[in-house]
Amino acid sequence: MEVIKQQIAELLGKTIGFDVSSIGETTFHRALETRMNALAIDEPVLYFERLSSSYMELRRLIEEVVVPETWFFRDQQPFSFLSKHILQSKKYLSGKPFRILSIPSSTGEEPYSIVMTLMDAGLHQNQFHVDGIDVSERVLARARKGVYRGNSFRTKDLTFRDRYFVKEGNVFEIKENVREKVLFLQGNILQPGFMESLGQYDVVFCRNVLIYFNPEAQEQVIGYLYNLLSSGGLLFTGYSEASLFFETPFVPVSRAKTFAFYKEDAKSVETKLYTSYKSNALARQIPRPPSKPALRTKPSTSKKPSALPAKAKNKEYTAVKRLADEGALEEAANRSETYLSLHDPSANWYCLLGVIRDCQGRKEDAMDFFRKALYLDPTHVESLIQLSLLVERNGDLERAKNYKRRAQRLLEENVNGG
Ligand SMILES: C[S@@+](CC[C@H](N)C(=O)[O-])C[C@H]1O[C@@H](n2cnc3c(N)ncnc32)[C@H](O)[C@@H]1O
Incomplete structure (x- = not known):
């Protein structure tokens, strides 16, 4: 890759964790071309200058490189396990509301699937809150609208569509009682201080994003996720991302197709941060x-x-x-x-x-x-x-x-x- 394009790739790596190899150089170059054409800039070096001095341009380029692929009830099992986990948890009995996060939420299929799961499980509207966060304003605008086409419905069982959507011509609009349960926010997982500002969640879905990240960003996000979860909280990862959590303090849920991990629930680790856990792991190596x-x-x-x-x-x-x-x-x-x-x-x-x-x-x-x-x-x-x-x-x-x-x-x- 040319030096300038390499520098642009590095800038994206630092800002949103993006690893060019995850989408391939051709797609990356096409994204650059789209932006350069839009600005009528011919030279990559001039475009890099613009990019380095304009936050808005950086946001626009990010819109071009992100992959928003998603659909309702993707992988299915995580959602059945979520419902089981919630119904069996102490918090459910206490009646306190659950805080659930879908990050990244993309166009909304994942957070809305969470809402439908919890409604099917019999939870009352005020027993849970779902937040959906994504770096792309473009996908969030579509998520807030809640209007979907066939591509968002890829599961065999589509009975949920009859219950929670209204058909308008060839599109399906999500019903208001589901739509209003998700609060969508724009945010970058890697922006310093952002994840800390969100408070703690009982359940976090962080699926199919780490695969696009470079190893440093992956490690950073794993640490953020650990701190983001409350004690005993549950994390869902993507199927090809689960192995990234093997050498971390997360405890795998040994249940088929869930790709889920618990944050340890012992009271003593409640306030421990990921970093202190890591130093404990080092202490383990001192023979006694x-x-x-x-x-x-x-x-x-x-x-x-x-x-x-x-x-x-x-x-x-x-x-x-x-x-x-x-x-x-x-x-x-x-x-x-x-x-x-x-x-x-x-x-x-x-x-x-x-x-x-x-x-x-x-x-x-x-x-x-x-x-x-x-x-x-x-x-x-x-x-x-x-x-x-x-x-x-x-x-x-x-x-x-x-x-x-x-x-x-x-x-x-x-x-x-x-
Ligand atoms: C493939 S979708 C995953 C959606 C959903 N979680 C799923 O599994 O179906 C990836 C999403 O990650 C978002 N994304 C990429 N980098 C991000 C970052 N640094 N912070 C927040 N969202 C990011 C993209 O905008 C895109 O919508």
């Missing part, structure tokens, strides 16, 4: 003296009498996780081992014990526990991710890649009906 030897036996599959009812088991798990987060690692490990000695083997508990032993610098024990978790549940994505990180730190990049691939395949299987 080994304490009581860990279980080394193969997990038994024989049923043991359960010492605790299901609700109390979950409570114990959350409490032990919180202890581990607070750094009381030995106590957390002892309680995990006690739990495992009294109850049926559980992949989640083995994985938790693995994480604790890893934090204590007891890599071999940690590895053993992650393997036990996978022995019980070969689809335990978190154990695969933890194992990949562990062997990667040991320098075994090939095995790390294998574990990551397995985890990724499990997430991808979701798309292909697994």
Whole structure:
């Protein structure tokens, strides 16, 4: 690419995270030509001068390069999972309204699908608020209008269209009670301070945008998203973006085709920021003296009498996780081992014990526990991710890649009906 065009690409990279290779050079050059023709400028160097001195021109070029491709109920499963998540959450019982964000919202199909999902789930109008944010004013104008053609309806099941749209000739207009539930705002995910200014959300849809970003921008956005979610909040990513979240503090939801991640819900991490979590991850690598030897036996599959009812088991798990987060690692490990000695083997508990032993610098024990978790549940994505990180730190990049691939395949299987 010529130097000037390269500089323009870099400017777009810095401003909106855009990576030219994601749309291809031909499309990028066509976008430049469109703008240069509109301004009757022949020389790229003159156009670069204009671009560097005019914020409005930068906005116009951004309009040309963004990809607004979207449709109603894209991927479907995220929406059924959203409804389940909301109905099962404590907040639902408390009656407090949910804050949900679709960023980027593009022409509105995603945020309106969220509204229809929640209305179908029986939520009252004042039990939730949906915000839709996008960098492009052009797509937002279409979103606010709420008028759609056939291309926005690509799912097999179109019964929602009969219930929530009015047909006018060959277009479909969204009904007012759905339209008024979404507040559309113009905003750039990467603009310093913008995401912080939004407050916190219970659920964030950030799908099919990171694929257009350069790696630095992707990392930055992942950090913003972490801080944007409230404790226990839920993030939906795009199918080809899920693997970007593997080495982050987000916890994958092991459910087919959702590509969703939880922000940890332990109270102790409520106020933690992404950055402090990262430094904890570094602290993990400092070896500590080994304490009581860990279980080394193969997990038994024989049923043991359960010492605790299901609700109390979950409570114990959350409490032990919180202890581990607070750094009381030995106590957390002892309680995990006690739990495992009294109850049926559980992949989640083995994985938790693995994480604790890893934090204590007891890599071999940690590895053993992650393997036990996978022995019980070969689809335990978190154990695969933890194992990949562990062997990667040991320098075994090939095995790390294998574990990551397995985890990724499990997430991808979701798309292909697994
Ligand atoms: C492919 S659409 C995704 C829409 C929807 N989330 C979905 O998955 O169907 C990508 C959208 O990202 C928007 N976008 C690109 N860069 C952005 C940025 N830095 N901040 C906010 N929105 C951005 C574009 O304007 C475009 O509408």
